[in-house]
Amino acid sequence: MKNVTQLTDQELVLSYMNGNTHALSTLIERHKNKIYTSIYLLVKDKYLAEDLFQDAFIKVIDTLKAGRYNDEGKFLPWVLRIAHNLCVDHFRKVKRSPSIKTSDNNDIFEVLNLSDAGAEHEIMEGQTRDKIRQMIDLLPEDQREVIILRNYADLSFKEIATLTNSSINTCLGRMRYALLNLRKMMTEKQIAL
Secondary structure, X not given: OOOHHHOOHHHHXXXXXXXXXXXXXXXXXXXXXXXXXXXXXXXXXXXXXXXXXXXXXXXXXXXXXXXXXXXXXXXXXXXXXXXXXXXXXXXXXXXXXXOOOOEOOEOXXXXXXXXXOOHHHHHHHHHHHHHHHHHHHOOOXXXXXXXXXXHHOOOOHHHHHHHHOOOHHHHHHHHXXXXXXXXXXXXXXXXOO
């Protein structure tokens, strides 16, 4: 018998649906950084991101308990779609569009695992990340969303297309324009990374 941590997402879902609550804990632990990071990058509020993260897993639990989960071996994209929809619903509810502006008190990179490099190297890495984040914040929303989902959530373009209800070619085009815009900003502002 495999250890719970060695099971695939699909096996963990089935195990949870058969009453093993540790299976859900393993799924959450396995994917929490990608899911939380994706939510945070969309809402730019640590507390709101935590709330939406919890709401996403409440929906996951409800769906699994009701037996409505259609297992296609795509647990992470499914949860990310739920989280994305919750973000969209939140912004519709407050009648404003998502604003990607960093807060000095909330740094997304605290969520990511950083290397234990020397202080000088860490400061330089932080400055580079800040520059990149500021440039990403200036991109149009659809381009920013593809960059975030591809680079921070590590989704394939097919998964991004499904999540955003657009074609793969549209997602590829948005990524291309995002990269071109980032290069243009670097040239105009003479930013060297």
